[in-house]
Amino acid sequence: MRFTIDSVPKRPGRTNEDFAGVVPGAAVVIDGAGIPGTEEICRHGVAWYAHRLGGTLLGLLPLDGSLTTLLAEAIEQVTDAHRDTCDVASPISPSATVALLRVREGTAEHLVLGDTTVVLDRHDAAPLVVTDAREVVISRTYEARLKDVPAGSDDYRRILAELRTHRNQPGGFWLAKDDPRAAAQARTGSCPVAGLRGAALLSNGAGRFVDRFGLSDWPGLLAILTTTGPDEVIRRVREAEAHENVAPDDATIVHCTALR
Template sequence: MRTELVSEPGDPGRPNEDFASVGLPASGQGGSLVVLDGVTPPGDGGGCLHSVPWFTARLGGALTELTVSLPDVPLVELLSRALARTADGHAATCDLSHPRTPQATVALARWSPASVDCLVLSDSVLLVESPDGTVTPFLDDRLSRLPRSALASHTLVDTTLRNKEGGFFTAAADPSVASRAVTGSLPRDEVRALAALTDGAARWVERFHAGDWADCLALVREEGARSLVDRVRALERADAERAAPRRGKTHDDATVVYAELSPRER
């Protein structure tokens, strides 16, 4: 099989808060991919002594291990276990009840000889391509459906929407949030390729409308994940030069993971 991974910080002077991995079991049967997009903390640190990269590394590492070592356990349960394991690692030193305790969006996929399982939580994206070229996006669109007025300030978001009913959910300290994820499962022979993107890379479609999801996956397959990130950066620079600043970061951490399942494996 072919796999490719690119992850680039939005600001070279700041740590990359994304995490990405591809796990291939020693048995040679199946595999998994994990993509996390860490949520930048507030100025007070969110009640935690640890950085967001510390959190995403531990949560991502746990998910990588669990998705390949426990192939028969559903992804929702694995996310719950990984969150509990990560929370245990700093519960004694940090305020995990703080609404901005370290947290991340999640995109997971796991494949076996029989099936491909998918999970998305918050605004990272998972694209699934069928053998006929049809691309199906797995999206958690709760954040994008909220009115802009509800997102007017971090304080408003944190007190009324973040990890609350009627708002949106991220992977933080509460293992039960795993049940809020968008999930799906497909027969293995109906999947040719997978691509997972943090929202910094998904801007090519979602902010700049340079193509649709099928175009995005085709670009990654034909020109590589680096090409997608480079195109996003060029669009961000051009946008910043010609328009008033948009809400949010000019450049965001951008991560792309691509996995092409060979015909023999399918």
């Protein structure tokens, strides 16, 4: 496999809470999720959680076991690493979304937990786009309620706390956090490598290229990745954020080719 990677923080000089990494035959993208107040209950922070989870996964992916099983093991290991110093069970402790790709014995396996995205570039069909929109769907109902509420007010904090009650709960949305059972809720699948030209893993800040700004469709994004590279996709996302006055987000892409 050949990999091209770009990962850019939301603003120059800011800590990047995304993680991207590869090992032979596998790739990982982690999108750290931060909530105001996280630093008060976890001395490590969101970037530490995302990078620790990503590094742990890179060490596990060459081993036998399903992607779901390996993600559960990684969540458990990272949670154990700060269980004694931080309130890992708090609703605002660090969490992350996950995208994985692994190629073994002629099969490409993928996993998505949360609103990261895996795009499989297929020879004879439209790209297969895998993401988990449950958090996005649930959050929309709260965005309307928050629109006219002063940020930082008691009502604002109450509504956010209510939103967080849906995290890692049946009927809610699922992230990597302190409970390894969340891994069982990931979107997973596999397909023969022979049917693929390549694949891309994107954090939600990079996925904005298609699903928020509509700068192209998924085949168009794959074409840019192939001809120019991930940095061009992220550059255009930054331009769109500035033009539409949208707060920038960390943006990360791993583009995989020559999968055999």
